Amino acid sequence: xxxxxxxxxxxxxxxxxxxxxxxxxxxxxxxxxxxxxxxxxxxxxxxxxxxxxxxxxxxxxxxxxxxxxxxxxxxxxxxxxxxxxxxxxxxxxxxxxxxxxxxxxxxxxxxxxxxxxxxxxxxxxxxxxxxxxxxxxxxxxxxxxxxxxxxxxxxxxxxxxxxxxxxxxxxxxxxxxxxxxxxxxxxxxxxxxxxxxxxxxxxxxxxxxxxxxxxxxxxxxxxxxxxxxxxxxxxxxxxxxxxxxxxxxxxxxxxxxxxxxxxxxxxxxxxxxxxxxxxxxxxxxxxxxxxxxxxxxxxxxxxxxxxxxxxxxxxxxxxxxxxxxxxxxxxxxxxxxxxxxxxxxxxxxxxxxxxxxxxxxxxxxxxxxxxxxxxxxxxxxxxxxxxxxxxxxxxxxxxxxxxxxxxxxxxxxxxxxxxxxxxxxxxxxxxxxxxxxxxxxxxxxxxxxxxxxxxxxxxxxxxxxxxxxxxxxxxxxxxxxxxxxxxxxxxxxxxxxxxxxxxxxxxxxxxxxxxxxxxxxxxxxxxxxxxxxxxxxxxxxxxxxxxxxxxxxx
Amino acid sequence: xxxxxxxxxxxxxxxxxxxxxxxxxxxxxxxxxxxxxxxxxxxxxxxxxxxxxxxxxxxxxxxxxxxxxxxxxxxxxxxxxxxxxxxxxxxxxxxxxxxxxxxxxxxxxxxxxxxxxxxxxxxxxxxxxxxxxxxxxxxxxxxxxxxxxxxxxxxxxxxxxxxxxxxxxxxxxxxxxxxxxxxxxxxxxxxxxxxxxxxxxxxxxxxxxxxxxxxxxxxxxxxxxxxxxxxxxxxxxxxxxxxxxxxxxxxxxxxxxxxxxxxxxxxxxxxxxxxxxxxxxxxxxxxxxxxxxxxxxxxxxxxxxxxxxxxxxxxxxx
Numbered sequence: 001x002x003x004x005x006x007x008x009x010x011x012x013x014x015x016x017x018x019x020x021x022x023x024x025x026x027x028x029x030x031x032x033x034x035x036x037x038x039x040x041x042x043x044x045x046x047x048x049x050x051x052x053x054x055x056x057x058x059x060x061x062x063x064x065x066x067x068x069x070x071x072x073x074x075x076x077x078x079x080x081x082x083x084x085x086x087x088x089x090x091x092x093x094x095x096x097x098x099x100x101x102x103x104x105x106x107x108x109x110x111x112x113x114x115x116x117x118x119x120x121x122x123x124x125x126x127x128x129x130x131x132x133x134x135x136x137x138x139x140x141x142x143x144x145x146x147x148x149x150x151x152x153x154x155x156x157x158x159x160x161x162x163x164x165x166x167x168x169x170x171x172x173x174x175x176x177x178x179x180x181x182x183x184x185x186x187x188x189x190x191x192x193x194x195x196x197x198x199x200x201x202x203x204x205x206x207x208x209x210x211x212x213x214x215x216x217x218x219x220x221x222x223x224x225x226x227x228x229x230x231x232x233x234x235x236x237x238x239x240x241x242x243x244x245x246x247x248x249x250x251x252x253x254x255x256x257x258x259x260x261x262x263x264x265x266x267x268x269x270x271x272x273x274x275x276x277x278x279x280x281x282x283x284x285x286x287x288x289x290x291x292x293x294x295x296x297x298x299x300x301x302x303x304x305x306x307x308x309x310x311x312x313x314x315x316x317x318x319x320x321x322x323x324x325x326x327x328x329x330x331x332x333x334x335x336x337x338x339x340x341x342x343x344x345x346x347x348x349x350x351x352x353x354x355x356x357x358x359x360x361x362x363x364x365x366x367x368x369x370x371x372x373x374x375x376x377x378x379x380x381x382x383x384x385x386x387x388x389x390x391x392x393x394x395x396x397x398x399x400x401x402x403x404x405x406x407x408x409x410x411x412x413x414x415x416x417x418x419x420x421x422x423x424x425x426x427x428x429x430x431x432x433x434x435x436x437x438x439x440x441x442x443x444x445x446x447x448x449x450x451x452x453x454x455x456x457x458x459x460x461x462x463x464x465x466x467x468x469x470x471x472x473x474x475x476x477x478x479x480x481x482x483x484x485x486x487x488x489x490x491x492x493x494x495x496x497x498x499x500x501x502x503x504x505x506x507x508x509x510x511x512x513x514x515x516x517x518x519x520x521x522x523x524x525x526x527x528x529x530x531x532x533x534x535x536x537x538x539x540x541x542x543x544x545x546x547x548x549x550x551x552x553x554x
Numbered sequence: 555x556x557x558x559x560x561x562x563x564x565x566x567x568x569x570x571x572x573x574x575x576x577x578x579x580x581x582x583x584x585x586x587x588x589x590x591x592x593x594x595x596x597x598x599x600x601x602x603x604x605x606x607x608x609x610x611x612x613x614x615x616x617x618x619x620x621x622x623x624x625x626x627x628x629x630x631x632x633x634x635x636x637x638x639x640x641x642x643x644x645x646x647x648x649x650x651x652x653x654x655x656x657x658x659x660x661x662x663x664x665x666x667x668x669x670x671x672x673x674x675x676x677x678x679x680x681x682x683x684x685x686x687x688x689x690x691x692x693x694x695x696x697x698x699x700x701x702x703x704x705x706x707x708x709x710x711x712x713x714x715x716x717x718x719x720x721x722x723x724x725x726x727x728x729x730x731x732x733x734x735x736x737x738x739x740x741x742x743x744x745x746x747x748x749x750x751x752x753x754x755x756x757x758x759x760x761x762x763x764x765x766x767x768x769x770x771x772x773x774x775x776x777x778x779x780x781x782x783x784x785x786x787x788x789x790x791x792x793x794x795x796x797x798x799x800x801x802x803x804x805x806x807x808x809x810x811x812x813x814x815x816x817x818x819x820x821x822x823x824x825x826x827x828x829x830x831x832x833x834x835x836x837x838x839x840x841x842x843x844x845x846x847x848x849x850x851x852x853x854x855x856x857x858x859x860x861x862x863x864x865x866x867x868x869x870x871x872x
Contacts (some may be wrong), residue, residue: 020626045755061775063774063775066766091775091777091778091779093777094774094776094777095775095778096777099775099776100772100775102771102772107769108768108769108771108772109769109772110769110772110773110787110790110791111769111791111866112787112791112864112866113786121776121778121786122777123780125776125777125778125779125782128779156870157866157867157870158871159867159872160872166616242821262742299808358684395620407778413683445631449813529810544626
């Protein structure tokens, strides 16, 4: 930071304390954080959920969400203390000098107004520009952010624009008043990995072009490595470590930072298929549709015993629909699903209890997959008594045994409500519930997507141990290729309802492949701060040779 | 647009079915009432022979199901028939009364809808403030009193103590427009006090419901004024539920105002219908019921069309 001097400081936060409301009392969630941001600098705030990174990011604007309040410290923005500034004073600064880019552009754009009306609103209301002038600037910015049809896209409503485009339109909107500072709050978290690249590149380009300072909030260290000059690692509302991006990635000082850095290093060796063995589950040329809309086109997948098959693809590629077809929740229009050599009825309604028992599911959102009014005893006990007919003492013993398997102390947890658990613990209960039926195959639908990376890694290790101990097969649906690298034996790539490629993991991670597979694989961010530059250069090179690797909906 | 057309067609089909069912229920209901129009008109002293002769003259000796089918057939051809009580064409009789009812409803709506929306938006803007609580207390009190009570209170203050308005709203075709407005103002005010609470509270609730949305937070962080956020960002997204409540109240203003008409001696359709029921003048009751039911069907259809028009997702598909 030697090149900066104090004159360049745009934001100086000292001793920031924020309280959050839980029930009727307030508890401190940010405990005296200091932050300096220089003009034109990009600062990355990183941490897991509950670290306070979004709260701090918003506090840099002097804003606290409902249920939060700033209780101490000063937030100096260009000399004004936003912690003490009045509502009117702050509203003059918001939008005009500090702008905000939200996580979900689809939710943060008003569905009732056209994009151009929302773009021009801040400049016109702040009296910085006329409507006509602002419209011209919008077109230029839309073009700069590489939105298709920059002259016409503003006339569309938010629902008429894809997620990646909307996120860039929101960045354009944030720049509509040429602010000194933009807060990016997880702007690519809700996007597919293939779409993320273009958004990251566009944001970085625009921030550099206008020399805007930015606070970039994310939980993904690999993403922040591409974007930030400097990184602050946060945990439980405290600063863990702060430093220049390259220096920190090369030599992290704290254990926690090291854990975050190594999170993607968990690997499991591939488990070979025994020669001549028939698959446990055979999905043969299955077609399915929601009403008249076809979703799956002739999909075939084999899953062998004790193996993990990862189904990868972006949202809308039909991964979860395939799970619904296999479990019979959505009966296939044609094709066959066989289990252990026996063809299964296509609808779960026609399947027998034992057919249902042998295949279980774990879902993405443990919060919604568990009944909030039930105790863990009942959640896990229900499948035990339903499928296996155990009662009384035997039932209780089995529930305790299952809790021990998922590494939760039975005495402590058996009578808790499901709402009294953390996200990772909830997902463990979901795993125990699936295990309670003593299945051979478990379908895991994005089971780690809603979890923090360190927690997710523990869940993957648990699943791994259970597979080794119990001889389970997994069908692992995910869009996260780091997860695939960690636990898959075999990879199936889905795109627009078709299987575009499949094979053993070791082969799948070595290019060249089908265009879509290569696009998907190369889009996974890496810790190397030069990764995005290299990737864009590489893709530009390939495009010259006529091979365009770009997300269809970018 | 094709979608709206399809919906309109479906609703009309369903509406006709509703009207048919309503006409059956009304017909059966009147048949089940003790006595008929012949006994009502001739009174207790009439001999059975005169009653029977009168019935024959009115065509009431024909079995009920045949009378119903005849009525239905005429109705389908647009002929509402004649009143049994005074032999006048029902269309003429009702046309005048329905016009009066509509006039009162429109006047009441013209006052109450803008008032309710404004109060609701302001209540959302200054929620939990003294103003918000005061508006809630006043509107909820006015809706809690029976209509006739509100009407008499207004008459007491605005017609008796301070004679600003007439206490009887007797209008006819010949009354000039502004004179009419002046005469119906008291009943219209009564109705306003009765309907404003619903609409106001729904406006407030629908807007407050949206204030936790990310796009409202975004509007805040763009530095827009609070009033602009409520009016430009929350209100357009809250219109669908508001429209529904407004339309239900409009229907009430047309269909449910008999008590107010009676208090102010206003020659509306509701009063005509009540009189006709007591006289057992079946064709008039039937025709009035058809008009009321049709009003409901049409207004609900209007609400649905407006809800689509205010929703860009439906109006501008991808």
